[in-house]
Amino acid sequence: MDVENLNSMMIDILKEIGNIGSGNAATALASMISKRVNMDVPQVRIMEFNDVARVLGGEEKLVVGIYFDLNDEVDGNIMFILDLESAINLTNILLNRTSKEDELDDMAISALSEVGNILASSYVNSLSALTGLKISISIPSLAIDMAGAILSVPAIQFGYVADQVLFIETIFEEGNNCVKGNLFLLPDMNSFEKILSSLGVL
Amino acid sequence: MEVIKVGMADLKTIKAPGVLTTLGLGSCVGIALYDKYNKVAGLAHIMLPSSKEIKNNENKAKFADTGIKLLIEKMIDEGAFKKNLIAKITGGSQMFSFNNNKNILKIGERNVLATKEELKKLNIKIISEDTGGNYGRTIELNAEDGSLLVKTIGHGTKVI
Numbered sequence: 001m002d003v004e005n006l007n008s009m010m011i012d013i014l015k016e017i018g019n020i021g022s023g024n025a026a027t028a029l030a031s032m033i034s035k036r037v038n039m040d041v042p043q044v045r046i047m048e049f050n051d052v053a054r055v056l057g058g059e060e061k062l063v064v065g066i067y068f069d070l071n072d073e074v075d076g077n078i079m080f081i082l083d084l085e086s087a088i089n090l091t092n093i094l095l096n097r098t099s100k101e102d103e104l105d106d107m108a109i110s111a112l113s114e115v116g117n118i119l120a121s122s123y124v125n126s127l128s129a130l131t132g133l134k135i136s137i138s139i140p141s142l143a144i145d146m147a148g149a150i151l152s153v154p155a156i157q158f159g160y161v162a163d164q165v166l167f168i169e170t171i172f173e174e175g176n177n178c179v180k181g182n183l184f185l186l187p188d189m190n191s192f193e194k195i196l197s198s199l200g201v202l
Numbered sequence: 203m204e205v206i207k208v209g210m211a212d213l214k215t216i217k218a219p220g221v222l223t224t225l226g227l228g229s230c231v232g233i234a235l236y237d238k239y240n241k242v243a244g245l246a247h248i249m250l251p252s253s254k255e256i257k258n259n260e261n262k263a264k265f266a267d268t269g270i271k272l273l274i275e276k277m278i279d280e281g282a283f284k285k286n287l288i289a290k291i292t293g294g295s296q297m298f299s300f301n302n303n304k305n306i307l308k309i310g311e312r313n314v315l316a317t318k319e320e321l322k323k324l325n326i327k328i329i330s331e332d333t334g335g336n337y338g339r340t341i342e343l344n345a346e347d348g349s350l351l352v353k354t355i356g357h358g359t360k361v362i
Contacts, residue, residue: 050209059226060340062355067298141298145355148210148226149338152249153297155210156229156309159249159264160256 010201011044017130018042018168018183021123026172028118033093033174040171049155052165056182057083059148064104066116067153069138070124074195076187078120078137079154081147082179087112089177104144113140123183131198154184205342208232211264213246215276218345227293227339229310231266231317234290234341235273235326236348237282243345244277246270250309251316266316270324289326290350290362291317292341294333310334330362 022042030037045055053059064087066080082090084104091108092098094115104112117140128135143150158165168183187195204220210230216222218241224232233246248269253259262268274284294314314333321328332339332352342351353359 049211053226065297143297143336145228145297146226146338146340148340149228149295150297151226152210152228152230152338156249159211160258 010196011046013196013199013201014168014185015042015044017123017127017185018044018170020130021126021183022168022170024122024126025119025170028122029115029172032115032118033096035093035174038173040173043169045167045169047165047167049151049159049165052151052155052167053147055169056081056147056151059146061147062144063087063147063150064112065143065145065150065153066113066120067141067143068116068120070135070187070191071138072136073133074127074131074135074187074191076185076191077154077157078123078186079184080116080119081150081182081184082112083147084144086179086181090115090172090179093174093177093179109142109144113142116140116142119181119183123185127185127195131195133194133198154186157186157188208245208247210247211249211261213244213263213269213273213276215242215244215273215280216345217242217280220345222343222345223341225340227341228295228297229293229313231291231293231310231313231333232339232341233266233270233273233317233321234292234343234348234350235270235277235282235287236290236343236345237277237286238288238348239286240281240283241345242277242280242282243343243348244273244280244282245341245343246273248313248317251312266313267320270317270320274324274326284324284326287326288348289321289328290343290348291321291328291331291333292339292350292352292362295335295337295339297336297338299336332360332362 294310
């Protein structure tokens with residue numbers, strides 16, 4: 001069982017989890033800021049390591065990564081990546097301000113960690129509800145750095161089994177603020193099989 | 203001047219004049235080898251410590267052990283001599299930190315250790331290094347003089 005062998009049905013299921021998770025995340029975000037939040041259908045993609053950075057705008061592009069540990073019946077990690085522009089738009093939505101700065105202050109970083117927490121929990125809750133598996137997540141760890149460096153973390157984790165990574169891209173919109181978020185769900189291989197078999201596809 | 207990019211789990215060689223570069227190195231390790239007499243440079247961007255730990259190990263450039271050996275072979279093909287080779291290593295950051303001791307987060311450190319062990323085994327001296335920390339690095343290895351430029355966001359730029 002590895003990422004290359006994911007058949008189209010498995011991909012559909014992961015896509016559906018992404019869909020439900022993103023929907024819950026958008027709802028959580030909307031109720032948090034009391035505004036309407038639109039969401040595009042998430043894209044689930046399987047790509048070569050070296051192509052992923054290109055999607056984010058190149059290896060040296062400054063991005064924000066928010067990383068969580070998954071524990072209990074599923075071991076692994078979940079990670080959100082936002083480009084800096086999206087991160088700033090998101091904090092502007094959250095903090096109800098119109099900062100044109102290209103840097104994130106402490107307030108913004110704290111807000112991003114919190115929203116990351118809510119989004120990750122929404123995904124994990126959907127996954128847990130669909131599979132019936134108990135999954136808990138850790139507190140967030142946030143890093144702002146080059147896309148290549150941040151992506152090395154999920155790439156290495158997938159690297160144990162494949163030369164590709166699987167990720168889910170979600171786009172949220174509120175008014176003129178567009179937020180493009182990339183989610184990497186990184187269960188360890190045993191947990192991955194556990195997830196697929198509890199969904200009845202393995 | 204020719205500039206060749208080295209991607210993740212990849213390796214390349216070049217003869218002077220030319221530059222090998224790898225962008226956004228995180229927990230991976232960039233291994234720069236250089237033969238100053240023949241002006242042959244080689245750069246490997248490894249992701250994992252050992253090819254022996256896992257089944258999926260066809261891509262030799264992905265691992266410290268097999269990657270370094272392959273890089274040396276390629277450099278010899280380009281006219282380098284093994285006894286002339288010196289090494290400079292960078293990367294191996296821990297991008298995210300937690301209080302627990304999960305192995306996966308220490309992968310940067312393990313990559314650096316495995317790289318050092320392999321170089322020692324092959325009798326190649328490490329003359330400088332810039333490893334660890336919690337930030338990414340972009341590196342450029344110049345085949346003219348073997349200098350290695352290390353660029354970061356917020357942690358300065360240096361030549362090692």
